[in-house]
Amino acid sequence: MRDALLVLVVFLACAVEAVEALTIVLAVGVSRGWRSAVQGVAAGLLALAVIVAALSPTLIFVPLGALRLVVGGLLLIFGLGWLRKAILRASGFKALHDEDAIYARELAAARAAGRTRRAAVDDWYAFTLSFKGVLLEGLEVVFIVVTFGANQGSIPLAVLGAGIAVVVVTVAGIAVRGPLGRVPENTLKFAVGILLTSFGTFWGAEGAGAHWPGADAALLGVIAVVTLTALGFVALLRRAHGRQIPGPPPVIEPMEVT
Amino acid sequence: MGALGRWLRSFGAFWWDFIVGDDWRVAAGVVAALAITAGLAAARVPAWWFLPVTVLVLLGVSLRRAIRRASTR
Numbered sequence: 001m002r003d004a005l006l007v008l009v010v011f012l013a014c015a016v017e018a019v020e021a022l023t024i025v026l027a028v029g030v031s032r033g034w035r036s037a038v039q040g041v042a043a044g045l046l047a048l049a050v051i052v053a054a055l056s057p058t059l060i061f062v063p064l065g066a067l068r069l070v071v072g073g074l075l076l077i078f079g080l081g082w083l084r085k086a087i088l089r090a091s092g093f094k095a096l097h098d099e100d101a102i103y104a105r106e107l108a109a110a111r112a113a114g115r116t117r118r119a120a121v122d123d124w125y126a127f128t129l130s131f132k133g134v135l136l137e138g139l140e141v142v143f144i145v146v147t148f149g150a151n152q153g154s155i156p157l158a159v160l161g162a163g164i165a166v167v168v169v170t171v172a173g174i175a176v177r178g179p180l181g182r183v184p185e186n187t188l189k190f191a192v193g194i195l196l197t198s199f200g201t202f203w204g205a206e207g208a209g210a211h212w213p214g215a216d217a218a219l220l221g222v223i224a225v226v227t228l229t230a231l232g233f234v235a236l237l238r239r240a241h242g243r244q245i246p247g248p249p250p251v252i253e254p255m256e257v258t
Numbered sequence: 259m260g261a262l263g264r265w266l267r268s269f270g271a272f273w274w275d276f277i278v279g280d281d282w283r284v285a286a287g288v289v290a291a292l293a294i295t296a297g298l299a300a301a302r303v304p305a306w307w308f309l310p311v312t313v314l315v316l317l318g319v320s321l322r323r324a325i326r327r328a329s330t331r
Binding site: 069072073074076077078080081083084087088093094139140197200201204205207208209210211212213218222225226229230233237240 | 280285288289299306317324
């Protein structure tokens with residue numbers, strides 16, 4: 001069960017971040033040509049692979065209790081951040097993440113920028129934007145891959161989940177030839193927030209020395225409680241939002257990491 | 259401030275933003291909750307319930323703060 005959940009969490013988190021990276025890379029490639037954009041993607045993926053390769057062997061030597069304490073704490077901090085934003089979006093207090101709008105803005109910015117050549121890169125702007133898009137969106141996925149994989153003793157399985165997500169999103173992007181605006185990104189982020197928070201709670205408590213009643217089966221209970229609470233907050237805040245006087249539409253944030 | 263200082267500052271700011279995020283109180287609350295859980299477990303008191311309860315309270319408090327901030331803009 002844990003293995004299936006591991007692949008699911010990594011797949012969902014990676015798919016969300018890959019959709020966001022794809023939007024940036026598409027805008028750069030369409031407006032400035034694909035050569036430098038693809039070079040940037042390759043360099044970004046290489047940097048992420050190096051980080052995974054460097055971190056994975058180190059984590060194997062950390063005692064499991066200490067690893068779960070630290071990883072549980074970090075997953076909780078990340079998960080609560082994802083969940084908070086997802087609840088605020090679902091209840092109308094924060095603008096929904098709109099890939100089409102972000103794509104249009106990135107496209108306009110890319111068309112307006114100047115062109116410089118450096119070393120083997122024809123267009124430095126296109127290269128750095130693609131590189132940063134892949135690296136920044138991928139960094140959190142790397143953390144999830146490494147920590148989930150190390151905790152479960154199966155980093156290859158976590159890498160597999162991430163790889164499948166990248167392939168699926170890339171193929172979909174090529175098929176659609178545009179940003180994947182129809183992907184229910186906000187719902188996916190909600191699900192990832194719930195899973196990160198649940199795993200973080202489970203591992204964090206285990207790492208701190210607590211014993212869960214029912215052992216591993218308690219994880220399902222934690223997921224259920226976190227899901228119900230999050231849905232409860234959404235319902236509560238939707239009602240509160242309905243009572244507020246409507247103001248100007250909130251601004252869509254540029255390149256969020258989550 | 260020299261170039262190295264600026265680089266270190268932006269490097270630190272990036273990691274702070276990446277790990278701690280928008281609400282440092284949540285991060286502080288998680289660390290405190292883990293420490294208390296460890297304390298309860300060390301004292302051989304059932305400790306499994308403390309973290310989930312604290313996490314849900316932290317989420318509620320953080321949401322409340324975010325909504326207040328949004329309402330006063």
